[in-house]
Amino acid sequence: MLLVDLLAGIGRPVLSGCAAVGRVAIFAAVALSHLVRPPFHARQFLRHFLEIAYFSLPVVALTALFTGMVLALQSYTGFARFNANAQSAVASVVVLSMVRELGPVMAALMVSGRIGAAMAAELGTMRVTDQIDALSTLATDPIKYLVTPRILAATIALPLLVLVADILGVAGGFLIAILKLGFTPATYLDASWDVLRAMDVISGLVKAAVFGFVIGLMGCWCGYHSRGGAQGVGQATTAAVVLAAIMIFGLDYVLTEAFFAR
Amino acid sequence: MSGLGLSVRGLRKAFGTKVVLDGVDLDVPPNSSLVVLGGSGSGKSVMLKCILGLIPPDAGQIIIGGQDLARVSRRERRALLDRIGMLFQQGALFDSLPVWENVCFKLLAQKRITRRAARDRAAEVLAQVGLAASVGDLWPAELSGGMQKRVALARAIAAQPDIIFFDEPTTGLDPIMGAVIDGLIVDCVQRLGATAVSITHDMASARRIGQQAAMIHQGRIVWTGPAATLGNTGNAMVDQFARGEREGPIQMELRR
Ligand SMILES: Nc1ncnc2c1ncn2[C@@H]1O[C@H](COP(=O)(O)OP(=O)(O)O)[C@@H](O)[C@H]1O
Ligand SMILES: [Mg+2]
Numbered sequence A: 001m002l003l004v005d006l007l008a009g010i011g012r013p014v015l016s017g018c019a020a021v022g023r024v025a026i027f028a029a030v031a032l033s034h035l036v037r038p039p040f041h042a043r044q045f046l047r048h049f050l051e052i053a054y055f056s057l058p059v060v061a062l063t064a065l066f067t068g069m070v071l072a073l074q075s076y077t078g079f080a081r082f083n084a085n086a087q088s089a090v091a092s093v094v095v096l097s098m099v100r101e102l103g104p105v106m107a108a109l110m111v112s113g114r115i116g117a118a119m120a121a122e123l124g125t126m127r128v129t130d131q132i133d134a135l136s137t138l139a140t141d142p143i144k145y146l147v148t149p150r151i152l153a154a155t156i157a158l159p160l161l162v163l164v165a166d167i168l169g170v171a172g173g174f175l176i177a178i179l180k181l182g183f184t185p186a187t188y189l190d191a192s193w194d195v196l197r198a199m200d201v202i203s204g205l206v207k208a209a210v211f212g213f214v215i216g217l218m219g220c221w222c223g224y225h226s227r228g229g230a231q232g233v234g235q236a237t238t239a240a241v242v243l244a245a246i247m248i249f250g251l252d253y254v255l256t257e258a259f260f261a262r
Numbered sequence B: 001m002s003g004l005g006l007s008v009r010g011l012r013k014a015f016g017t018k019v020v021l022d023g024v025d026l027d028v029p030p031n032s033s034l035v036v037l038g039g040s041g042s043g044k045s046v047m048l049k050c051i052l053g054l055i056p057p058d059a060g061q062i063i064i065g066g067q068d069l070a071r072v073s074r075r076e077r078r079a080l081l082d083r084i085g086m087l088f089q090q091g092a093l094f095d096s097l098p099v100w101e102n103v104c105f106k107l108l109a110q111k112r113i114t115r116r117a118a119r120d121r122a123a124e125v126l127a128q129v130g131l132a133a134s135v136g137d138l139w140p141a142e143l144s145g146g147m148q149k150r151v152a153l154a155r156a157i158a159a160q161p162d163i164i165f166f167d168e169p170t171t172g173l174d175p176i177m178g179a180v181i182d183g184l185i186v187d188c189v190q191r192l193g194a195t196a197v198s199i200t201h202d203m204a205s206a207r208r209i210g211q212q213a214a215m216i217h218q219g220r221i222v223w224t225g226p227a228a229t230l231g232n233t234g235n236a237m238v239d240q241f242a243r244g245e246r247e248g249p250i251q252m253e254l255r256r
Helices: A002-036 A042-054 A057-080 A086-128 A131-137 A142-179 A185-195 A198-224 A229-260 B044-051 B074-081 B099-103 B105-109 B115-128 B133-137 B145-158 B175-192 B203-209 B236-243
Strands: B006-015 B018-028 B033-037 B059-064 B084-087 B163-167 B195-200 B212-217 B220-226
Touching: A002 A142, A002 A198, A042 A086, A042 A142, A057 A086, A057 A142, A086 A131, A086 A142, A086 A185, A086 A198, A086 A229, A131 A142, A131 B084, A142 A185, A142 A198, A198 A229, B006 B044, B018 B033, B018 B044, B018 B059, B018 B212, B018 B220, B033 B203, B033 B236, B044 B059, B044 B163, B044 B195, B084 B145, B099 B105, B099 B115, B099 B133, B099 B145, B105 B115, B105 B145, B115 B133, B115 B145, B115 B175, B145 B163, B145 B175, B163 B175, B175 B195, B175 B203, B195 B203, B212 B236, B220 B236
Parallel strands: B033 B195, B033 B212, B084 B163, B163 B195
Antiparallel strands: B006 B018, B006 B059, B212 B220
């Protein structure tokens, strides 16, 4: 009896978890299918693309700059303990960590807080005020109109933001190296450039696109299915950010494994 | 353009164990105007959402223009739903779009009109609900409750539907504004030559809008008759509801 209860206690959440994953997957598949089925809502796409790519620039830029600065400082004090060749070591650490890892992850987390939350709140409010139902009665598919443009915009915008983050992160490290640690600019830049491979940049951008997709998907999913008034919208917003962050870290590991493990 | 008839047969819907609709039957002949009365939480909005295909019913048939929605092809179904207009209880205006885009949303979505022409068309429809053309450039959040209802009405009629549903069009408005909205509804429905189904729990409004009336209670239609007789129909339940009396066959469930 006890064993059965125990199994049921484990089984129920596992099953409902699987069901939820399945529903999210179907939601994503439906949203993606609208990419190839006209009509297209280009105006909606542009609005969200601008919102994500352009208006996220300041937050992403500041985050990347400070991350690069901290990275240079931390790795310098760390390597000093081993008497390593500090100059090229610091340059490599900064550029590789930024481009492969911290650029995509930091930008994704900031965008998730900014955009994923906003998507969930906007769609959630539309849900509880019947605006989503109203779309259906006005000859418009709500997923095509609301969800597909947002997910597409996030998926395309994040790699662009990460490109900026990469450059500013390296610039942040460069600033500290030159102004504070007294390295020579040319040597530092050469060291950075030498260690960098195309694959480092590509893997970072692929990660960014995947993270963008996840942010858009979770923001839309949580908002679209929210219920129960203002409180429900609040919960949807929190869930969108938390779920996206967890998935970002999980997928970051999976993608790193796929790109660099041998 | 001519009105579409509507029939509902044995419509059932439960949320979990809570049965909201328990076999609703309703007949609305083309070009007539029916008001559905019922207390708060009696499932009036759920019934409309089932008819509009926004909530899947558990059982029952919905027949619009003689065609059973569940039996026609997706295309025909879409074509039928396309002839329906709906005014939501809270207006449900899109707050990310200016008023003129709200009003012409469906025409724009179906590319029946250019964006430039939509502004003029919006001004025309706004005039029909007594609003100035300049309102078209405002945002829904900048409007008062009564103006929002008017804009929502304009949006519902802009694509010239053949059957229109009104979910509590006067709830939350002062009595004078309520009467004004009722007048607009009657005008618009007449001008379109459409069939109208309105939900309300406001007796004055019911008499103004409806030719026929029906009362929903505990998930079923318990009475239908001419709207003019509301208040002395001879049906104890309807009369209690119409006069707003506490004593009678209807017991308010304060807890369940
Ligand atoms: N999506 C839903 N999930 C669960 N219960 C619902 C849902 N929509 C409506 N209900 C319940 O159905 C009942 C009828 O609601 P509604 O049709 O909105 O009432 P009204 O007659 O005031 O319009 C209410 O008790 C409400 O709680
Ligand atoms: Mg209601």
